[in-house]
Amino acid sequence: MTETPAFPSRLLRGYTAFRDQRLPQESARYRILAETGQRPRTMIIGCCDSRAAPETIFDAAPGELFVIRNVANLVPPYDPDGEYHGTSAAIEFGVMGLKVRYILVMGHGRCGGVQAYIASRDAGPNAPEEPSAFIGKWISLVAPAEQLVCESPEDAAGRQRALEFASIRQGIENLRTFPSIRNLEEIGEIELHGAWFDISTGELHILDQATGRFEVAKG
Amino acid sequence: MTETPAFPSRLLRGYTAFRDQRLPQESARYRILAETGQRPRTMIIGCCDSRAAPETIFDAAPGELFVIRNVANLVPPYDPDGEYHGTSAAIEFGVMGLKVRYILVMGHGRCGGVQAYIASRDAGPNAPEEPSAFIGKWISLVAPAEQLVCESPEDAAGRQRALEFASIRQGIENLRTFPSIRNLEEIGEIELHGAWFDISTGELHILDQATGRFEVAKG
Amino acid sequence: MTETPAFPSRLLRGYTAFRDQRLPQESARYRILAETGQRPRTMIIGCCDSRAAPETIFDAAPGELFVIRNVANLVPPYDPDGEYHGTSAAIEFGVMGLKVRYILVMGHGRCGGVQAYIASRDAGPNAPEEPSAFIGKWISLVAPAEQLVCESPEDAAGRQRALEFASIRQGIENLRTFPSIRNLEEIGEIELHGAWFDISTGELHILDQATGRFEVAKG
């Protein structure tokens, strides 16, 4: 590649809008949180999906949310010798370094990662070679969630959603395989939560951990 | 812990504000992007830091940004057999599945991950045992960036910023170790960019890949 | 002194009671908070007085309260070059290191420190030489609080209490002279509170910062 490309104009326009409109109202927050360090009370493990941005959905101010985003908002089980260090390192940073109080595993509808898992599962061994070097392995983390599916709808869309729900339940279970998290939850110093965002309607569904069901958020 | 905790009230209030104010203006976007699928043109690899949310800084609408967030916005080098699958899987998903046109490696000032790398590097062998099971290994990905430091300021804050800059340059180099990305960039189908957000002033510094310098965004 | 004294038997008995009765119920908290580090959400600046122990009065579990205790629960004004580093260092440690959310200045009735200040003030310049090398200087920190006295009771006991109240108000004002605290309070990340414990009745009086009055705690 010879000449270097200009910075994407859409991003530049977006930044200018931020700088001229929102920044003036929050410049104090930015300056102060730069000087004193961030102190978020909530960590969110969300999906990279462009339609499910936690700061947008929770109308968050700078400094409020420590956000990990990977494909399908997956939480690997605790495995210090394992292959999923990126997400586990971020979880550890939030729990030990930032001492967050709340951890939210946040899924969403029509998740491409969950869809890819279902496709490869259904295609089975005769499937055409997966051209992927990484995705296939990563989404295999969804598999254990199959055990936690509660609903059994007729249609494929419903079945995918049931697995999206189950994967959030599984993510919370996996968080509990981290000794520090399990221990801090045991003494009431950390709370684990689950939620699912319906990207087509904007509804937020909250996991009721007593019933295992997801209920539409009131309020 | 026996009884299940209520959903954090701050998050619920934030969601209600989103649902009552922003959602009505963007419900069409959400509905249509749910039906047709997301088609973001930009992938951002950013940091989990609560003060550096890409959607906020780029004033992004739902569907515009595919966002990966890990500690210190690191891009692992291409390594199909390696240990950093989470981020690599998301990069692959964005490039192959979503066909993004722009990839932005976005760092920020006073990054706790870079700071932790510097501290462990300087502490050396006498350092107290790192109680971390994951962070230490993850931030070791910063090390190669030391070669790409351009500035040599007097003070520690300046030295950290110089390494934050270098780590962005390294991230872009690492993106080019992915065969698909290198090839697509070569034929002008993908552009790689770097930026650094000053969390104390809200200034965006853009990497000029011709000079290797970061310049404050005009516009 | 020749032979070394045995450890005070009263303390030993007290520890044995703790070890045999309370520790078994809280051993998990101790072990977990040792492994993960403390994460108190409240910092209390209290008096050394033996009748006003914060953990007792707030029935606190291990790990809940970060507690500074000095004579008359005084908060020195911010003065990096000044002489009161002990308390200021502890305040800084709680705010910056532990990221506490609440700071409570807690006074109490019949405070010997406030009493000593009043005695030396009333004795005036003709007072017999204060034999104290430190106390006189330390309690001089009470003086500015005279401006914040609201009540004007007849009797000496009432006047001392009014000054104890005022000294708590002054302590909160002095906390606001710490740039980090003033800033974090401004953006709602830290709350400052005041309370006064009546050691003769066990009543807790809470400062209503809207009216400046102390009201008996309900609940």
Place this chain on the structure above:
Amino acid sequence: MTETPAFPSRLLRGYTAFRDQRLPQESARYRILAETGQRPRTMIIGCCDSRAAPETIFDAAPGELFVIRNVANLVPPYDPDGEYHGTSAAIEFGVMGLKVRYILVMGHGRCGGVQAYIASRDAGPNAPEEPSAFIGKWISLVAPAEQLVCESPEDAAGRQRALEFASIRQGIENLRTFPSIRNLEEIGEIELHGAWFDISTGELHILDQATGRFEVAKG
């Protein structure tokens, strides 16, 4: 911040529990000690750490312990013109005003203050500027204790504990630089003691001043 925040609910609940359960059993103690004044026989110089509350560990009743708490339970050397008046004033108040018989310097494991001292010592001149205005100076009081380290363990945790022990020895030495304390100890009117609390196991280690060793408390 405009509106005044409500008193933290956790503290209010804790006070209510104290008022309804413990206070009724000790109301006589509180009333009498209010009328006659406090007469604690023991002064404890402890750490602000939320996991090392003296009243809890010694199961103390109201009026028993006069408690000074600062970061790392440090005793400054006698220095009437010096900068550490807060702690020295409290020591003087306890010895001269309250006529305590026992002075206990009480340390604990995994002390953040001692850890901060070690970190800054090891980081050396290359260390990032200490953003602290007070902590750095305060913990420099730990330095002389390096001379009194007896153990030389392999691991960092053990080395920190050895320094925590030494700092307690140093604190007792510093108490003896106060003329009144040195004199009163000489004629057997005051006893100086040291102890170290293991926050992970709840074990109390008592300093044997004949051997200089810390032994687990029996009894």
